[in-house]
Amino acid sequence: MARTMFEKIWARHVVAEGPGGQTLLYIDRHLLHEGSTAAFVRLARTGRRVRRPDLCVATADHYVLTSPGAPAPDAEIRDMVQSLGDNTARQGIVYFGQGDARRGIVHVIGPEQGLTLPGMVLVCGDSHTATHGALGALAFGIGSSEVEHVLATQTLWQRKPKTMRITVDGRLGAGVSAKDVILAIIARISAAGGVGHALEYAGAVFGAMSMAERLTVCNMSIEAGARCGMVAPDETTYAYIKGRPFAPDGEAWERAVAYWKTLPSDAGAAFDREVRVDGAQLAPTVTWGTSPQDALPITGRVPDPAATADAGRRASLERALAYMGLSAGMALTDVTVDRVFIGSCTNSRLEDLRAAAAVAKGRRAVVPAWIVPGSGLVKEAAEREGLDRIFREAGFEWREAGCSMCVGMNGETARERERVASTSNRNFEGRQGKGARTHLMSPAMAAAAAVTGRLTDVRQL
C-alpha cells in the first residue's frame, strides 16, 4: 500500500503498541538546551539514569547573552547556562557550551553539525523542533515531562497524528522568500489548522528551495498548530548533509543515501487533508496582529474589525489592533518601526544574513537593528564573507549567536510599546518583551524596515 513519508518513518520506530492505541516510539536523537534543567532535576530525584547519553547533544542558546562581555543581568540567567553544563558533564552528554564555535541555536546546529538526518525521529524540549523536518526527519517539540521520559527511556508514548500535505506549485516572484511562503500558509490554514496533524510540504516551490529555506518553512509548522512538518529528502538534502561532522561517510554514506531515497511519500499515498497554494500568487508578507495567522501581503491594509461578522473574531481583532497600536484600514507600508531584530531559529542562517546584507549594503539603518547569527559557525562564515562589515557600516549591531530577542529569556527584550520588525516566529503579546509589538517578516524585509524606519516592500526599495 502506498505510504506517506511520515508513515514510513513512524513505522520504523515503533517499539511497542501500548495500551489505548498509543505507540511507544523510539527516539534517535534528543537535543537539549538550558530549558532541560527541570527534567534533569526530576530524573535525579527519582534516582533514574539517562538511558542513552550517547544519543543526546546539548547546546546553550536560550539564556546566553548575545552582547559579548556584558555582565549577566541576573544570577538566575547565569545559573540556567551553568546547570546545563553541569548536568551534561555529569551524564557524559556532548555539550557545545560558551566558547565553542559550534554553540548556537539548537535548531540551527542540529542540521549544521549533521546531527539531524533523514528518516530520524528527533525531539527537543522546544516547539520549533519541527525545523529539523526540512531534512526529511520526523522531528517534534516536547514538554519537560517528555524530555524526562526520553532521558530515562529513549522512547515516547505518542498517538499517531493525522497527515496533511501542503502543496505549493508554481514559481515564487522576485523578492518572495521562504518566510513569505510559510506566513501565507499559516494565514491560509490558521494558527489552529495543523492541530493534530503531521505536515508534509510538497510541490515545485519546496523542491526548488535550498536547505536554509526549507528549514525556515518547517520551523513555523508549530505556528500553524502542527507539531511536525517535513520536506522529502532529495539531492539538495544529500548535498547539504555530505561532509558534515556527524554525518555518515564512506560505505555508511552510500547505505544511508540508498535508504533515504526510500523515504519520500509514495505516489498515490493518501493524506487526511490536502491544501494547495499557488506560489506565483505570493508576495512579501508581514504580520499585523498578535497571532502568526494575522499575516498579509505588504501591499495590504490593516483589517477592519467592523467588517467581521463573528463577534468572537471581532473582539479578538479589536484586542490585537489595540495591543499593536494600529488603526483599521491603515496601509501596512505606513507602519513605522522602532527596532529591527534579524535572527532566531527561523531566520539566522548564513543565507538569511546574506539576504539581509544585500539590502543593508550601502544603506543606513535609521532604527536600532540587531543581527544575531544562529551559531558561532554561521557567525564565522558570515565574517569570512565580510557580511559583518556590511552590517556594521550600515549601522547594524553584529552580535553573538543565541535565541536573543525572539523570546527574550536571556533578558534581551524590546521595551514596552516598542514596535519591532522581526525575522522570528511569534508575534504573540509580550513575546519579545512585556508590551512589545512584533511584526514578523523575512530577513530582506526586516533589513528594508531598518533602513527606512517603516514596513517596506523590499521589491520597491
Place this chain on the structure above:
Amino acid sequence: MQAFTRLTAAAAPIDLPNVDTDRVIPARFLRKPQGSAGYERFLFHDVRFDADGKERPEFVLNQPGFRGAKIVVAAENFGCGSSREAAVWALAAYGVRVVIAPSLGDIFHQNCGKNGVLAVILPAEIVAGLRRELHARPGATLSVDLEAQTVTAPDGAVHRFEIDPFRKQMLLSGQDDIGLTLGYEAQIAAFEASHRAAPPWLSAAP
C-alpha cells in the same frame, strides 16, 4: 502525579481564541524552579496584573465568582505556541485541574496529562454555550467526571467527551508513565539491537 477522578468547582470562561503559552506564563518566569513559592502568581501574569503588581479588574480571574476557579473554559487553540510545560505548572499551581476547549495546542495538551490536569475537548458550540452560561452566572459550577467522561453544565445539561484511553487511565491512577515505560525495557533493548543493525547511522553516538 496527582490523580484525577471527578471535580465539581467554579469555572472561568476565557473567550479569546489562540491563547498562547507565552500569555499563560511569560518567558521571564521560566527560570523560576518548578513548584517554587509564589508560582501561582506567574499564571497569566501580564494580563492579570498591572506594572505595579495590582490586579487588572478586567481580567476574568480577578472578578468575583471566577477568582480561584479550578476549571477553565477556553476557546479554540488554547495553549498554542511554546512547548513550555511551565504553562501547565502555573495553571496547576493556581489550582486549575480541568481545561475545557474546542481544541488545544498539541504540546500543551500532552503536557496537561503529565501534570494531573484533565484536558477536555468538546465541540465549539458546546464550549461557547458553557462560556455564555458562566458569564451569565459568575461562580456557577461545572461537574467533570473522568470515569464517566462527562461535563455537567450549570443548567444540568450533560455533555459526554472523548478522551484517549491511555491518558484517561494515567490520570485516573495518577501513575508515572516513566514507571510504566521502564516495564517495556525488554522491548526497547530488542528494538535497539535491530535498529542498530539496519541503518547504523541512526543510532550511532555522535
